[in-house]
Amino acid sequence: MTKEKARRQPIPAGPPPDEAKLREAALVHLARFAATEVGLRRVLERKVDRWARRAEAEGLDTTLAAGARALAAQVARQMVTLGAVDDAAFAMARARRLAKAGRSRRAIAAHLAGKGVAREVAAAALPEEELDAALAQCRRRRIGPFAPAPMEREARLKAMGALARAGFGRDVAEAALDMAPEEAAERLFRLKQG
16 A cells, blocks of 8 residues: 555544543643643644544544543643643743744733733733833834834834834834934843843
């Protein structure tokens, strides 16, 4: 049998995922990716959903999928209890990385909410200073202190618009655009150092 034919054959559904299989899947996922409790639960529920689709295609009983979904939530909670999943640590690390990449506090908060981090946990993880992130955004877009030439009025307005769309307030955007290139480069160097 060729590789092509082997790929086309559907994977048999087999028995529904039990707690042991879901725990193993959770550990495999956590070995590769940082995750929140909500994110891990979504991964495990997708595993159950894939099983249910295969079982339905084979004409098997899919009523066991509801119980397997409940087990997925239970396994995700167990991973939190064991310390394998820590939403606060995830939020701190992700917020730091996104701020270094030039994301505003608003953008970071939205990203963390999408990952399932609670609002209070996300608020504690947000950086206090937003100017450094605005400077990182300026460097990436080559505006403000990182522009190849001094910006005229129209170019400055476009740069202000770009920073506003990125989620930065007017005062932060103006401070970033008005900063001297040497000072901006120094601040970004300190930001990269940690």
